[in-house]
Amino acid sequence: MGDDELHARLKAYEGRPAAVAGTGRDPVNAPMIRHWCEAMGDRNPAYTGPDAIAPPTMLQAWTMGGLGGHAGRARPYEELLALLDRAGCTSVVATDCEQEYVRPLRPDDEVTFDTVIESVSERKTTKLGTGHFVTTRTDVRVDGELAGTHRFRILKYAPAHRKPKERRPRPVVNRDNAGFWEGVSRHRLLIQRCAACATLRLPWLPGCHACGSPDWDTVEAGGEGTVFSYVVMHHPPFPAFDPPYAVALVQLAEGVRIVSNVVGVPYDEVRVGMPVRLDFRRYDEELVLPVFQGVAACGPGTS
Structure with missing residues (x-):
């Protein structure tokens, strides 16, 4: 017809x-x-x-x-x-x-x-x-x-026929940070530790920024942290993301900082000093990323 x-x-x-x-x-x-x-x-x-x-x-x-x-x-x-x-x-x-x-x-x-x-x-x-x-x-x-x-x-x-949601961009993995992403794939957040002066560093670098030593090992983050700073992303929109969402600079209990998403709480309730806890979220068959849950939103069994 x-x-x-x-x-x-x-x-x-x-x-x-x-x-x-x-x-x-x-x-x-x-x-x-x-x-x-x-x-x-x-x-x-x-x-x-x-x-x-x-x-x-x-x-x-x-x-x-x-x-x-x-x-x-x-x-x-x-x-x-x-x-x-x-x-x-x-x-x-x-x-x-x-x-x-x-x-x-x-x-x-x-x-x-x-x-x-x-x-x-x-x-x-x-x-x-x-x-x-x-x-x-x-x-x-x-x-x-x-x-x-x-x-x-x-x-x-x-x-309307909806296009499949685009995949998130892949992280750039190289010989200097491959160990970090391998740890994330196993739900472990690994922090570099200088073998000479024990200074912790994140993100991973080829040498210690404190003493210059190229030797290092790792410690695993315990998962506790606080929001040191944050922004709420509204624009520009990217096909793989659903704005608005909060991107935070999280200060880990170990003293280093990491940029990630705060999830589990409304974006407009994120605040500086908010306690957060490490979690891992799978976005597709290949990509796992560390994220941080607002502690109040965490229930029993949250990693």
């Missing part, structure tokens, strides 16, 4: 019913009003007492059918959704709603409603994928009198 034919078939559903003679599952009632106001933090006195009204924004709440749906749901709406499914628009997301209020709803009001398919858009391309916006209009009544109108819009779409 071509786009023009599909669009013509979709447009034919405009004006047809989506629900007929629907009834609210419960009358307007004080407990639901109270729960709503508590959830919203709304202390308006108009919603309490003997002359209470329901918050206007609860308009849709009185028409919702719950998990079982409504018996009044009309066949044309089901046919429209099925047609979109067959066209490959198998995913759905709610996009927005509009409400108009004509009269207040009060406890014990019995709500009835009718819903019509108001519009179906031409094919649209979004970041989620390509599909059609479907707008329904629900007229809510009490004793036949219009109380309000609720417009609800969804996007029925075919999910």
Whole structure:
């Protein structure tokens, strides 16, 4: 089916019913009003007492059918959704709603409603994928009198094909730092130690910066540290990374510093002096990197 034919078939559903003679599952009632106001933090006195009204924004709440749906749901709406499914628009997301209020709803009001398919858009391309916006209009009544109108819009779409996430850049491994990366692959953070003066150094270097000796051995970091400094990366974006994220200069308990990511806590909660603990994260079948968890986020068994 071509786009023009599909669009013509979709447009034919405009004006047809989506629900007929629907009834609210419960009358307007004080407990639901109270729960709503508590959830919203709304202390308006108009919603309490003997002359209470329901918050206007609860308009849709009185028409919702719950998990079982409504018996009044009309066949044309089901046919429209099925047609979109067959066209490959198998995913759905709610996009927005509009409400108009004509009269207040009060406890014990019995709500009835009718819903019509108001519009179906031409094919649209979004970041989620390509599909059609479907707008329904629900007229809510009490004793036949219009109380309000609720417009609800969804996007029925075919999910966009997403490229596989690019791999992180590989570290440059050479004869001077190969031992460090070999240790990381075994979940060990190795620090060079000068064989002549015992000065520790990280990152690895071919000779001691304190005495110049080329001889060295290693000690394994215990894993405890604190954030000495940090930045939050927002821009520029790189395909293999998901900004924003925190990059920290971590001071290890041994006295040396290392640049790495702070993970396990929100990026905007990272602070200078925050205690962190060494962890190792596998990013793909080849790449393991040392990272640091905020201590508060570490649970039992964290390395």
